[in-house]
Amino acid sequence: MLDINTIRKDFPILDQKVNGQKLIYFDNAATSQTPNQVVDSIVDYYKRTNSNIHRGNHKLSIQATTAYEDVRKKLHKYFNSRLPQEIIFTSGTTQSINIITLGYTDLLTSKDEVIVSEMEHHSNIVPVQMLCERTGAKLNVIPMDNQGNLILKEFDKFISEKTKLVFVSHVSNALGTVNPISYIINKSHEVGAKVLIDGAQGASHFEIDFQKLDIDYYTVSAHKMCGPTGTGILYGKEELLNKLSPWHGGGEMIDEVSFEKTTYGELPHKFEPGTPNIAGVIAFGAAIEYMDNIGLDNIQAHEDELLKYCTQELKEIEGLKIYGEAKNKIAVISFNVEGIHHYDLGSLLDQFGVAVRIGHHCAQPVMNYFKIPGTVRISFSFYNTKEEIDLMIKALKRAITMLQ
Amino acid sequence: MLDINTIRKDFPILDQKVNGQKLIYFDNAATSQTPNQVVDSIVDYYKRTNSNIHRGNHKLSIQATTAYEDVRKKLHKYFNSRLPQEIIFTSGTTQSINIITLGYTDLLTSKDEVIVSEMEHHSNIVPVQMLCERTGAKLNVIPMDNQGNLILKEFDKFISEKTKLVFVSHVSNALGTVNPISYIINKSHEVGAKVLIDGAQGASHFEIDFQKLDIDYYTVSAHKMCGPTGTGILYGKEELLNKLSPWHGGGEMIDEVSFEKTTYGELPHKFEPGTPNIAGVIAFGAAIEYMDNIGLDNIQAHEDELLKYCTQELKEIEGLKIYGEAKNKIAVISFNVEGIHHYDLGSLLDQFGVAVRIGHHCAQPVMNYFKIPGTVRISFSFYNTKEEIDLMIKALKRAITMLQ
Amino acid sequence: MTDMLAIQDEIVAEFSSFDNWADRYEYMIELGKSLPLIDPKYKVDNNLIKGCQSNVWLHSETNDGKLIFTADSDAILTKGIIAILIRVFSNQDPDSIMEAKTDFIDKIGLKNHLSPIRANGLLSMIKELKMYAVKSKTRSN
Amino acid sequence: MTDMLAIQDEIVAEFSSFDNWADRYEYMIELGKSLPLIDPKYKVDNNLIKGCQSNVWLHSETNDGKLIFTADSDAILTKGIIAILIRVFSNQDPDSIMEAKTDFIDKIGLKNHLSPIRANGLLSMIKELKMYAVKSKTRSN
Numbered sequence A, B: 001m002l003d004i005n006t007i008r009k010d011f012p013i014l015d016q017k018v019n020g021q022k023l024i025y026f027d028n029a030a031t032s033q034t035p036n037q038v039v040d041s042i043v044d045y046y047k048r049t050n051s052n053i054h055r056g057n058h059k060l061s062i063q064a065t066t067a068y069e070d071v072r073k074k075l076h077k078y079f080n081s082r083l084p085q086e087i088i089f090t091s092g093t094t095q096s097i098n099i100i101t102l103g104y105t106d107l108l109t110s111k112d113e114v115i116v117s118e119m120e121h122h123s124n125i126v127p128v129q130m131l132c133e134r135t136g137a138k139l140n141v142i143p144m145d146n147q148g149n150l151i152l153k154e155f156d157k158f159i160s161e162k163t164k165l166v167f168v169s170h171v172s173n174a175l176g177t178v179n180p181i182s183y184i185i186n187k188s189h190e191v192g193a194k195v196l197i198d199g200a201q202g203a204s205h206f207e208i209d210f211q212k213l214d215i216d217y218y219t220v221s222a223h224k225m226c227g228p229t230g231t232g233i234l235y236g237k238e239e240l241l242n243k244l245s246p247w248h249g250g251g252e253m254i255d256e257v258s259f260e261k262t263t264y265g266e267l268p269h270k271f272e273p274g275t276p277n278i279a280g281v282i283a284f285g286a287a288i289e290y291m292d293n294i295g296l297d298n299i300q301a302h303e304d305e306l307l308k309y310c311t312q313e314l315k316e317i318e319g320l321k322i323y324g325e326a327k328n329k330i331a332v333i334s335f336n337v338e339g340i341h342h343y344d345l346g347s348l349l350d351q352f353g354v355a356v357r358i359g360h361h362c363a364q365p366v367m368n369y370f371k372i373p374g375t376v377r378i379s380f381s382f383y384n385t386k387e388e389i390d391l392m393i394k395a396l397k398r399a400i401t402m403l404q
Numbered sequence C, D: 001m002t003d004m005l006a007i008q009d010e011i012v013a014e015f016s017s018f019d020n021w022a023d024r025y026e027y028m029i030e031l032g033k034s035l036p037l038i039d040p041k042y043k044v045d046n047n048l049i050k051g052c053q054s055n056v057w058l059h060s061e062t063n064d065g066k067l068i069f070t071a072d073s074d075a076i077l078t079k080g081i082i083a084i085l086i087r088v089f090s091n092q093d094p095d096s097i098m099e100a101k102t103d104f105i106d107k108i109g110l111k112n113h114l115s116p117i118r119a120n121g122l123l124s125m126i127k128e129l130k131m132y133a134v135k136s137k138t139r140s141n
């Protein structure tokens, strides 16, 4: 069990008023809040260690490099990758996915096929579309049903020896669906296809074991798991990353540079050109530690409870329709109220101090599926409470009355 | 005149001991230190505003978006770009350059030529080499003389109607040379070539006016100008950026996404996919404000004085050779001492508390030119003092004695 | 035709009479409901205004040298905003529209309730209203 | 042939007698100067060890079943480090080398003075020394 009151003390941002009302932050799928411990690690870095890493030979630089590389080791253990250098630091999920899609440019031809799901975030669609355009590879889209589940027998039809890559999210940010990634990975591996799991919404909610799940590529954004903005990881199996060409050049990622011949460095440097977000990576390490201390089991149990409770309360509101009712679902509720535009609802909720996201949530294909322009999306984190849900429901009811 | 004692109070990191000795931080070209004001802006962001930007409709998100976009406007004014949307936020200079070199993939053919200088940082060489490899364009290298000046008459020979792009640094990080960018830009424009100025070492030392210099592309890293790690900008003229394809896809950078057709958004969003380094950008704004308050004129005058003084002191040391003696030079001194490896010298200086950089400084072609494996590099910032130079010289002399 | 500045002052006065946000919003919603609706046949993509988070359609006709605006949106608060704009801009001659100042928007505190994107939307709407005036002048010359 | 552990203890004892860094460094420099230098003809790219910040060449010969190491580097502190390693590893039989523990490195506080890159370099050197032992065994089988 979590002691939410104690936990909330780590998040001063939650303890404020907006528009004269107590803030209720239900926009956690967009970005999670950052505990003091993480912020302190940034302050500490700049006030004591700040220095460029890797090529340095003086004390500060050595300390910064060690701290940075220790986070790599920490993430390697946390996610159970086989090797630390399979953890590549990037600026976030979007950049991670683009490293892979750029890297496969040389490896695909017009005879190959790529699979993506209808449920993806634009960050897991647009780079894939670009890759297919560059290479001529065919893009197959796994459709979903009206509960927000991927239709696996359609996936089964697509998967073949021609399939080289599959892009699927661990959890849909628009619907909350937890996708059957084990099934997809196993089926894909049977035909030799590799799978990228967009974990932007996964890693913040439950434990993930890269090796156990036999994951080829996984992407994470730190800012969605109590970490800072501007950093994240790309995980890839060593033998796969070794075969992939870097498409970003720069300092640090090379072995030797001359105008006759430039050779690239080894993992992880090959994919980390330029000065990285050093403070961000170190703070990411503090975030992982923070979440690990709370315990992902506890987090998941609490969030599940919030999800169930809130869903139940919402369903009692007349004309309210929830999008995404997969059995296996977490911490996200998308909905609309009949006759009311999501934009109006979101604006009034904001006036009541309730922060929710409205719009297409960077998942327009999902909106197209339901033939709607957008939804109101509530998303929880472990620091949210039932009392906040009660207040939100009250605000929502008043907003509906005002708008009808 | 700068009141250095007051300024140094903003940098608690400078006021510490390493290896039992007073820290002397002379590694500013690798990364500059971060004043309290900048660190405070990060803390403030996470404790009061943290939220995802652009698509949000609630108070925190509106505040975060406004703060983020205000920095864009501030940089637009600071560098005098024609439009705010010509300022693209990236993770730093390296990423900025790669956005351009990737974008030109469709625009170059094997009939085209690209010019780069021998003096560039790897971040301004490797992406260019990759671009030339992808497109078959020919790469011409402007050589330098033994003072560390670009040989302009060789540049004049290369420049022709075939030249499409020129990549030159504003200031060499290995030698301190300030390159004649106006000359290069004007000559290039005469034949219709566009010029990218790698400003990683420029923006921290003197005022730059993008419009006045008629700059096509300019790149900046925040961490080299009192800002945080993990952010920077790509500046490009609107009409040029409009013609360039984005090679990174994701959320925020699109207009509409469907599996039939995806259309990209307008500037600056087209080149800013995914959640950016929001806290970093806001802190970058605080850094610009900080430097602007001190005044770039004052900064330049002080740094010049340090450069002259230190150069003079170093020249009195027997066997010491300085690499890079261009007339127009700033804040960087690379050197070696006869019979002593730079690595040994750097290690001993570190023991004396003096942080310098040793090695090839990500500029191997410069090292190849001088036929050396590396140098010891001292680099100044406005918070450094003559007293620090005196202490460094003393330490250096002792180190030389120990090593000879 | 009332003078545009007089209408603006009227609106500012109305809004300043509310002492809490809920009343202000309810009034906006009311205004939204009173918006002179566009003829469905003009609710086409061509009349959509770019830059708004909800769809906004705008149509204009000339009547006796004056421009008459009708509009619609799928969001009621947006309709409220357009209703305010139309109250100011509709039934005016093109020259007045082209030259009209719009600082009343700041005065009613509307921008406080708008995200930067929606503020952009508002600017787009005003730009569009003025564009119609420009076009109508070019046509009549 | 002295026992490798005994040599290691000896080195640890030597280093623990210094009470300031300058003496420790001066001793390292001295050791560097005493390094059994590699025959110039073996100072070839093939004998370069990867992962070091300065160039390190390493060569081995077998003498009476034991491996004799010679080396060189362009940096004197690096030579000091190699000199220490060679003192432990040279003139030993391949089996002992392959199984040798290297925790004496932690004990002399060397790592404190090494950047992570140089620590990698140190690991590379040890790996290389052990590789020679493995190779020499394969050859003699």
Ligand SMILES: Cc1ncc(COP(=O)(O)O)c(C=O)c1O
Binding pocket: A251, A274, A275, A276, B029, B030, B092, B093, B094, B095, B121, B123, B124, B169, B171, B172, B173, B198, B200, B201, B221, B362
């Ligand atoms: C001249 C020059 N260009 C490019 C870079 C790369 O900048 P960053 O590592 O911040 O991407 C540097 C930084 O060392 C530099 O000095």
Ligand SMILES: Cc1ncc(COP(=O)(O)O)c(C=O)c1O
Binding pocket: A029, A030, A092, A093, A094, A095, A121, A123, A124, A169, A171, A172, A173, A198, A200, A201, A221, A362, B251, B274, B275, B276
């Ligand atoms: C499922 C999913 N994928 C990808 C992303 C993109 O992550 P980022 O914006 O951190 O790059 C998000 C974030 O909204 C997401 O929810």
